[in-house]
Amino acid sequence: MTDVRLREMRWWDIPAVLELERDLFPEDSWSRGMFWSELAHAGGPEGTRHYTVAEDGGRLVGYAGLGAPTEQADVLTIAADRAYWGTGLGPRLLHDLLDAAADRGCAEVLLDVRADNPRAQRMYERFGFRAIGVRRGYYQPANVDAVVMRREMNGKEETYA
Ligand SMILES: CC(C)(COP(=O)(O)OP(=O)(O)OC[C@H]1O[C@@H](n2cnc3c(N)ncnc32)[C@H](O)[C@@H]1OP(=O)(O)O)[C@@H](O)C(=O)NCCC(=O)NCCS
Known part of the structure; x- marks a missing residue:
């Protein structure tokens, strides 16, 4: 990986995010x-969302979002450009979300994964997430199950992976 930097997602990132998303x-x-609506709930002390993008030389190469309306947080999305898979970018983004959950004093983080x-799933397991259930046919129309994974948080000082 070259010089990939993480920063807060802003509305002007949405076109590049959508390209990766699709x-x-x-x-x-x-x-x-949906991204506009998510960002409307991000930022500031009242924000229930935390959205991050990864940039490499001004090119958007990844993004991730956490929802934390209560002390239970959810990984809402996480994605890295295929060219960056295996470079540590996915784990860096997940680390960023877990830092945000820890900063907000969240007790646990949940997620759905196909x-x-x-x-x-392998990445989440490496970060201490464990499968706690399955939602049958959650992803439609493909009719693919969702695995629900959970990770307990133990305060700000912990290490993740
Ligand atoms: C999910 C994602 C962010 C992970 O980032 P990444 O850079 O690919 O992650 P890593 O390569 O560090 O980790 C993937 C792990 O899966 C392993 N892996 C790779 N291919 C695999 C396979 N076919 N089966 C099982 N494990 C596999 C890797 O070896 C690695 O595990 P390890 O660190 O124990 O060796 C990225 O793959 C991505 O953007 N995927 C598309 C979007 C997506 O699926 N997001 C998740 C939605 S829940």
Whole structure:
């Protein structure tokens, strides 16, 4: 990886985010409106969302979002450009979300991951997430199950992976 930097996602990132989104989640891509709505709930002390992008020389190469309306947080999305898989970018983004959850004093972080996505599941396991259930046919129209994973948080000073 060259000089990849993480920063807060802003509204002007949405077109580049959508391009990656459509490539990486072709069956269930979020729309422009969904990202706008998510960002409306991010930032500031009252914000219940935390959205980050990764840039390499000004090019957007990844993004991730956490929802933390209560002390239970959710990984809402996480994605890295295919050219960056295996470079540590996915784990860096996940680390950023867990830092945000720790900063907000969250007790646990949950997520849904497609049962046919072993790569993402492996990353989550490495960060201490454990499968706690399955939602049958959660992803439609493909009718793919969601694996629900959970990780307990133990305060700000912990290490993740
Ligand atoms: C999920 C994602 C962010 C992970 O980033 P990444 O850079 O690929 O992650 P890494 O390569 O560090 O980790 C993937 C792990 O899966 C392993 N892996 C790779 N291919 C695999 C496969 N076919 N089966 C099982 N494990 C696999 C890797 O070896 C690695 O595990 P290790 O560190 O124990 O060796 C990235 O793959 C991505 O953007 N995917 C598309 C979007 C997506 O699926 N997001 C998750 C939605 S829940």
